[in-house]
Amino acid sequence: MAEKSNTVARRGAQVHRVSQRNRLSSWLRHHLSVALTSLQRILRTPLASFMTLAVLAIALALPSFMWTVVHNVQQFAAGWDTHPRISLYLHQQVSDERAEQMSLELMLHPGLSGVELIDRDKGLQDFARYSEFANLISLFERNPLPAVILVLPTDHTLLALQGLQQELSVLPEVQEAQLDLEWLQRLGAYLNVLERFTWVVSGLLALAVLLIVGNTLRMTLESRRDEIIVTKLVGATDAWVRRPFLYTGFWLGLCGAILASVLVFLAMEMIRAPVDRLAQLYMSSFSLQGLGAQGLTTLIAIGVALGWLGAFVSTGRHLREIEPS
Amino acid sequence: MAEIRFTNVGKRYAEGHDALIGVDFTLESGEMAFLTGHSGAGKSTLLKLIMLMERPSRGQVWVGDQELNVLPRHQIAWHRRRIGVVFQNHQLLFDRSVFDNVALPLQIAGYDPQDAARRVRAALDKVGLLMREKQNPITLSSGEQQRVGIARAIVHKPKLLLADEPTGNLDPQLSEDVMRLFEQFNRIGTTVLIASHDLSLINRMQRRTLVLRGGRLVSGG
Structure with a gap:
């Protein structure tokens, strides 16, 4: 027996051994050739591939567009030179003369850049002009509105504003000092809602991308069933069989993301003119930002990752089911 | 050394049909043998067990020094690379x-x-x-x-060559040529197992012949 196997070895009909270095280079070679062939396969059916890519591009473009908008609004809000005001509501018994006197005193305050007195008569006029309850005023015997002094602080940091508000509220004539930050806070809240909404939409569309890639690959897998069986019969591992599909997912993700960035560019161009006009109305130097290098990189990275992941998930289970029998 | 060893191998399919019952045989390394029997006698099932396209319901199958029952799924590909198979339907x-x-x-x-x-x-x-x-x-x-x-x-250059009805579609002259080819490989040390129902060809070759009938090995084991 031993003699027999020696003969076998001498005659060379033994299993061919592939060395470690050869194995690495053949692994790389296989990756390269599989990457190219899977791209060629996508290009070989241009219409079907384009349909898939268009759907992927739209699913990727929508969240990218929304993120670009959120980013722009954030820039806009940050760049907005806000003039926070503090409204000082004076006690009813403070006379008009004293109110006038006080507003002049406040002008000398180092922390204030502007002071405006709205005396009770002017307050009544404004109220009558802007409020639908104007005729209610006539029911009162005397003007029920307090005098108001609006002051513009020089230091816009929240801490300084709150300190100033504290300082002014304890003045004997002042009934209430109201810091007018509301609209900024409201804008911040709107931004939070918009951002959260964008996250949700992004999550849902990422899921859609996974499903689209997964489904496309499941169909490809089914159409190449014979090939998979034959390769498995001659000793292909699951990883070897799976590789071309993972590369297909990669290419779909990459091409989808590139197409999506074009869509985002077009969309931004479409809203540029009206946004510029709006900015002009506000005398703002704001100008619309596109995806940018960072946005583009993120979009492509996410597209590729989702394409690969979709392929990974969908092929894992189906490849196990395709077995020679 | 034994290239293929079956010990008390049985294969029952899910629908209850017994394809192989108590099959025992050893094929030595460097041997060339035929596997014959009517269609449905279990020839293909036996080859599938060696290829790990199926797992036995009972008994053990050894190929070389590997017991196939304990070979995990991810090792199947490596096992198949050691074997050359000629399929009945070509699988091209x-x-x-x-x-x-x-x-x-x-x-x-x-x-x-x-x-x-x-x-x-x-x-x-x-x-x-x-x-x-x-x-x-x-x-x-x-x-x-x-x-x-x-x-x-x-x-x-596999150590083990399996063939399932390799002459099924060939005329006698081509069948003869194919057999000579298998003999050539066998001469350089390849173990060869050929499933065939071409009895006249098998008789001419004068090699060891395993005969299956109704899933049992009735001769040559």
């Missing part, structure tokens, strides 16, 4: 050339492309199809397709 891919079909096991095993090309041409030369390497196998006759399948089975 019609989306690529004859050359690429034969090269497939080498690509999978990661051979250097130049080395692989040399081996593919040598294998095609052996089966007399070197001139057809660039053609698509669909343009070949059934006999030629069978020989492409043989070239693919031997291109990586």
Whole structure:
């Protein structure tokens, strides 16, 4: 027996051994050739591939567009030179003369850049002009509105504003000092809602991308069933069989993301003119930002990752089911 | 050393049909044997157990020094690379050339492309199809397709060669040629097991013959 196997070895009909270095280079070679062939396969059916890519591009473009908008609004809000005001509501018994006197005193305050007195008569006029309850005023015997002094602080940091508000509220004539930050806070809240909404939409569309890639690959897998069986019969591992599909997912993700960035560019161009006009109305130097290098990189990275992941998930289970029998 | 060893192997399919019952035999390394019996006697099932396309319901199958029952799923591919198989229905891919079909096991095993090309041409030369390497196998006759399948089975010089009805579609002269080819491989040390129901051919070859009847090994074991 031993003699027999020696003969076998001498005659060379033994299993061919592939060395470690050869194995690495053949692994790389296989990756390269599989990457190219899977791209060629996508290009070989241009219409079907384009349909898939268009759907992927739209699913990727929508969240990218929304993120670009959120980013722009954030820039806009940050760049907005806000003039926070503090409204000082004076006690009813403070006379008009004293109110006038006080507003002049406040002008000398180092922390204030502007002071405006709205005396009770002017307050009544404004109220009558802007409020639908104007005729209610006539029911009162005397003007029920307090005098108001609006002051513009020089230091816009929240801490300084709150300190100033504290300082002014304890003045004997002042009934209430109201810091007018509301609209900024409201804008911040709107931004939070918009951002959260964008996250949700992004999550849902990422899921859609996974499903689209997964489904496309499941169909490809089914159409190449014979090939998979034959390769498995001659000793292909699951990883070897799976590789071309993972590369297909990669290419779909990459091409989808590139197409999506074009869509985002077009969309931004479409809203540029009206946004510029709006900015002009506000005398703002704001100008619309596109995806940018960072946005583009993120979009492509996410597209590729989702394409690969979709392929990974969908092929894992189906490849196990395709077995020679 | 035994190349293939079956000990009390049974295979019952899910629907309750017994394909193999208590099969015991040993095929020594370097041996060449035939496996025969009527269709449905269990020839294909026996080959599938060796290929791990099926697992036995009972008993043990050994190939070389490996007991297949304990071979995990992820090792199956490596097990199959040690075996060359000629399939009854050829199992060729019609989306690529004859050359690429034969090269497939080498690509999978990661051979250097130049080395692989040399081996593919040598294998095609052996089966007399070197001139057809660039053609698509669909343009070949059934006999030629069978020989492409043989070239693919031997291109990586396996220690064990299995063939399922390799002469099923061939005329007597071609069948004879194919058998001579198998004998040649056997002479350089390859263990060969051929499932066939071509009794006259088997008789002419005068080799050990395993006979299956209703899933039982009735002779040659």
